[in-house]
Amino acid sequence: MKKRIIVLLMSILLLAIGGCNKNNEGVAESEIKLNKEKIVFKIGGIPDQNASKLNRRLEELAEYIGDKTDLEVKYVPTVDYSALVTAFERGEIHLAWFGGLTGVQARNLTPNSEAIAQRPRDEEFHSVFIAQKKLNITQLRDIKGKRFTFGSESSTSGHLMPRFFMGENGIDADRDLDGAPNYSGSHDKTWKLVESGAFQAGALNEAVWESAVAQKKVDLNQIDVFYITPAYYDYNWTINDVDTVFGLGTKEKVKAALLSIGNDKKEIMDLFQTDKFIESKNENYDAISSVAKKLNIIK
Numbered sequence: 001m002k003k004r005i006i007v008l009l010m011s012i013l014l015l016a017i018g019g020c021n022k023n024n025e026g027v028a029e030s031e032i033k034l035n036k037e038k039i040v041f042k043i044g045g046i047p048d049q050n051a052s053k054l055n056r057r058l059e060e061l062a063e064y065i066g067d068k069t070d071l072e073v074k075y076v077p078t079v080d081y082s083a084l085v086t087a088f089e090r091g092e093i094h095l096a097w098f099g100g101l102t103g104v105q106a107r108n109l110t111p112n113s114e115a116i117a118q119r120p121r122d123e124e125f126h127s128v129f130i131a132q133k134k135l136n137i138t139q140l141r142d143i144k145g146k147r148f149t150f151g152s153e154s155s156t157s158g159h160l161m162p163r164f165f166m167g168e169n170g171i172d173a174d175r176d177l178d179g180a181p182n183y184s185g186s187h188d189k190t191w192k193l194v195e196s197g198a199f200q201a202g203a204l205n206e207a208v209w210e211s212a213v214a215q216k217k218v219d220l221n222q223i224d225v226f227y228i229t230p231a232y233y234d235y236n237w238t239i240n241d242v243d244t245v246f247g248l249g250t251k252e253k254v255k256a257a258l259l260s261i262g263n264d265k266k267e268i269m270d271l272f273q274t275d276k277f278i279e280s281k282n283e284n285y286d287a288i289s290s291v292a293k294k295l296n297i298i299k
Contacts, residue, residue, distance in 0.1 A: 041071040041246065041254075044088070045097035046081050048155065049188045049208055057271030058097070064265060065095075068257035071246065080185070081154035085109070094242050095254060100125075100156035100234045100288040105298060107282060108289075112241035115282050116251070117258045118233075119274040121207070123284075125234035127157045127165070128209050129227040130194055131201040137226050140169040148173070149182035149202040151190050156234050156288060158187055162203035164291050165229045188212065195223050207273050233284045237277070255279075 043065070045058050058075040066073035076093060078084040081102050087093040089109040098106060107113045131137040135146070143166075150173075151158020163173050173181050182199060184190045187208035194202045195218065209225070212218045237258055242250045258277045261269060269275055292298040 039072070039246065041065075041069075041073045041094050041242070041250075042076045042092065043073060043095040043097075044076050044078050044084050044093040046084055046099055046102055046152075046155075047078060047186065048081075048099065048152065048158070048205065049186050051077070053271065057268060060265075060268050060271075064261065064268065065254060065257045068260065069250070069253045071250070071254075081152050085154075088113070088238070088240060091240060091245070094240045094245070096238055098236055098238050099154075100232065100236070100285050101160045101292055101297070102154055102156070103236050103238050104285050104289045104292065105154070106238055108298065110240060113238055114251070115236040115238045115280045115285065116255045117237040117277040118235060118280040118284075119272060120276070120278055121274060122233060122235045122280075124231035125157060126206045126231060127162045127203050127229045128206050128225045129162065129201065129203050129229075130191060130209070130223050131226050132194060132197065133222060133224055135200060137201060140166060140171055140227055142226075143201045144171060144176045145178055146200040147178045147182075147198075149184050149190055149193050149199040151183070151187050151202075151204055152185050153183045155187075155205075156232075157205040158190065158203060159183070160288070160292060160295065160297060161229055161232055163295060167295075191218060191223065195219055211273060232287060234288075236280050236285070 043058060043062050045054055047054060055075070055077060062073040062075040065071070076087070078087060084093065084096055084098070085102055085106045088096050088106045096106065103115055107115070129140065129143075131143070131146075137143060150162060153159055166173055182193070184193055184202070187204040190202045190204040191209060191212060193199045206228070213220070239251055239254060242254070259279065262276060289298070
């Protein structure tokens with residue numbers, strides 16, 4: 001009798017231990033699943049123009065990518081160009097809308113990152129030089145001795161390439177202007193500063209200029225374009241090493257989502273001033289890297 005009681009108690013104990021282990025395994029699996037669900041795929045973009053417009057287009061795009069990939073996607077604003085590069089390097093941003101220069105800077109700092117998409121127009125992008133019409137400026141050499149503003153110091157189309165083409169035309173931006181050049185911080189601020197008379201000339205992104213003119217925001221009686229640069233590669237979507245964080249195939253899923261956007265999401269694409277994204281690659285921006293090194297902007 002005593003032996004039977006001992007056997008029964010041992011059986012109950014073993015069942016209890018087994019149940020606890022099974023329960024603990026279930027809890028552990030739930031915790032792992034919960035932790036995985038908490039990982040957010042974050043996107044960002046250089047603040048190159050009106051903040052509300054930028055926020056709107058990237059929030060809508062984040063929702064679209066999330067629907068296409070089953071990732072939890074969130075748009076994270078950044079205060080300036082360099083802040084986005086830093087956040088990307090730290091892995092705090094997984095997908096970023098960069099200009100040519102910031103894309104090169106970010107990829108140089110971040111192993112296994114890759115330019116995956118761009119707009120068709122980014123294969124042949126241009127900067128425009130604008131000036132007050134009353135000055136009768138017709139060529140780059142005419143801006144010698146004038147008050148001049150670039151956009152952001154880290155901007156491809158608002159600083160890097162304009163400075164390069166100024167040099168090609170005999171203008172040293174640090175010596176030949178009326179004082180040191182200004183940096184407005186964004187393309188829309190550049191044309192507004194020239195229109196207001198705060199600066200006599202400036203350089204900015206052709207797409208922002210064209211949009212402002214089309215929307216009749218610019219007073220063309222006061223300012224106009226006097227020079228358009230030769231073409232170069234510019235804006236791009238660059239992705240971090242996301243497969244190590246979100247699982248194999250994540251990069252390709254995100255890329256496919258970007259390339260799938262069409263007329264069904266016209267409101268998103270209108271904000272990017274295009275009708276689609278096309279594939280890109282790191283090698284497209286070798287010329288940008290070369291110019292930046294020549295101007296000692298990157299090493």
